[in-house]
Amino acid sequence: MPGDKSISHRALIFGALAQGQTGVDGLLESEDVMHTLKAMRALGAKIEKQGQNGKWQIDGLGIKKAITPESALDFGNAGTGVRLSMGLVAGLGITARFIGDQSLSRRPMGRILEPLKRLGVIVASQDGCLPVTIRGIAHFPAHRTEINIASAQVKSALLLAALRADGVTEIIEPAMSRDHSERMLSAFGADITSTMLEDGRHRVVLNGPAKMQACSINVPGDPSSAAFPITAALCIPGSDITLQGMLMNPTRTGFIETARRMGGRIKMLNARESGGEPIADLRIYGSSLKGITTDPSMAPSMIDEFPVLAVLAAFAHGPTMMCGIGELRVKESDRIARTIDMLESMGVPVQCGDDWMRIEGTGAVWGDSARTTAVPVRTDGDHRIAMAALVLGLAAFRKIQISEPECIATSYPDFYQDMCALGARFQTEVNASC
Numbered sequence: 241m242p243g244d245k246s247i248s249h250r251a252l253i254f255g256a257l258a259q260g261q262t263g264v265d266g267l268l269e270s271e272d273v274m275h276t277l278k279a280m281r282a283l284g285a286k287i288e289k290q291g292q293n294g295k296w297q298i299d300g301l302g303i304k305k306a307i308t309p310e311s312a313l314d315f316g317n318a319g320t321g322v323r324l325s326m327g328l329v330a331g332l333g334i335t336a337r338f339i340g341d342q343s344l345s346r347r348p349m350g351r352i353l354e355p356l357k358r359l360g361v362i363v364a365s366q367d368g369c370l371p372v373t374i375r376g377i378a379h380f381p382a383h384r385t386e387i388n389i390a391s392a393q394v395k396s397a398l399l400l401a402a403l404r405a406d407g408v409t410e411i412i413e414p415a416m417s418r419d420h421s422e423r424m425l426s427a428f429g430a431d432i433t434s435t436m437l438e439d440g441r442h443r444v445v446l447n448g449p450a451k452m453q454a455c456s457i458n459v460p461g462d463p464s465s466a467a468f469p470i471t472a473a474l475c476i477p478g479s480d481i482t483l484q485g486m487l488m489n490p491t492r493t494g495f496i497e498t499a500r501r502m503g504g505r506i507k508m509l510n511a512r513e514s515g516g517e518p519i520a521d522l523r524i525y526g527s528s529l530k531g532i533t534t535d536p537s538m539a540p541s542m543i544d545e546f547p548v549l550a551v552l553a554a555f556a557h558g559p560t561m562m563c564g565i566g567e568l569r570v571k572e573s574d575r576i577a578r579t580i581d582m583l584e585s586m587g588v589p590v591q592c593g594d595d596w597m598r599i600e601g602t603g604a605v606w607g608d609s610a611r612t613t614a615v616p617v618r619t620d621g622d623h624r625i626a627m628a629a630l631v632l633g634l635a636a637f638r639k640i641q642i643s644e645p646e647c648i649a650t651s652y653p654d655f656y657q658d659m660c661a662l663g664a665r666f667q668t669e670v671n672a673s674c
């Protein structure tokens with residue numbers, strides 16, 4: 241599977257900040273990650289691919305030496321890249337302007353900008369959206385911040401801002417979001433601890449200034465990308481596939497746990513650890529699935545998987561109810577609206593509200609079997625909607641035609657080739673040969 245996107249962004253950012261040469265194996269070379277890579281180069285880090293072995297080398301700056309970029313940092317579609325880098329610039333005492341594509345320019349940045357402003361950072365933006373200019377502070381204060389959404393992007397931005405601060409920075413989030421920043425900062429030598437509080441909140445404490453020494457990083461397989469072939473295999477009778485080297489960090493396995501609760505036969509093999517992250521191989525079999533109510537407290541651990549989980553639910557017997565998913569409205573697209581439209585266009589009965597979706601599964605999806613032309617699905621350029629729609633068509637044995645098929649390169653550039661290798665057939669104008 242392709243390397244994990246969250247870990248790939250962080251490997252580049254933390255590697256750029258560390259003293260010395262960081263080697264990265266298995267970096268996801270997707271459009272989102274390449275935007276972060278270019279931004280780190282613009283701040284002064286030297287980042288090069290090493291020959292043909294696919295390994296990247298980062299000559300880090302150390303946390304004191306970033307340069308002011310000559311032009312705006314363009315993050316394209318990359319929410320993680322832009323939000324983490326805003327925190328980074330805020331704490332480095334330099335000024336930078338941040339821009340992105342149409343979708344990223346509509347997404348809320350206030351969740352990062354407001355806490356930074358309260359800590360003294362000067363920010364210029366139009367209604368909390370891109371373009372944003374940040375004038376960082378040279379002596380960023382150690383701080384205690386309670387954030388009101390379980391967002392790894394907000395947590396990580398605040399941690400990055402505080403790396404040079406003298407003293408204890410404490411960040412409390414309402415529930416634990418993905419913890420790759422904490423794990424990776426610790427691997428780079430920062431003094432950081434993570435504790436679950438009795439009331440379910442999560443606390444991170446960083447003792448600054450952080451000492452960041454280069455290290456080597458192995459990027460494991462991305463569970464959010466794996467959710468697409470996993471769903472295809474679970475829904476198509478007789479399937480039997482194995483995905484190797486998958487990230488099994490418990491803050492990311494919500495989809496796998498939920499699919500198992502629905503009756504999905506997923507076996508975990510060869511559990512091991514690599515670079516401070518748990519990994520394993522996964523064997524997935526075609527399964528008979530039942531509808532369930534998802535656990536809202538698990539939403540952060542599968543936040544990017546809901547569109548494809550909705551596809552899985554359409555193939556299950558009985559209704560599936562997903563609550564507490566309002567964040568989906570402000571992802572790369574309004575993912576509740578796009579998922580509902582996608583399923584409706586294939587005849588699946590669905591309902592939704594501000595922060596919930598209900599899918600009536602009947603054990604199969606037929607679409608309009610008399611139809612010979614493809615069912616059109618609007619993606620709004622959202623990679624996860626595009627892949628979910630193609631998996632829906634694949635499992636239903638119906639032709640689906642997605643808008644903006646190239647958006648898949650955001651997170652999973654080899655999606656078409658990998659799915660072809662599993663037996664899917666595409667007619668496409670983008671760079672796939674089957």
Ligand code: S3P
Nearest residue numbers: 246320390391392393394543544
């Ligand atoms: C990410 C965190 C999540 C997720 C995104 C990647 C990260 O966003 O949706 O795709 O790498 O930190 P939030 O932090 O906004 O929940």
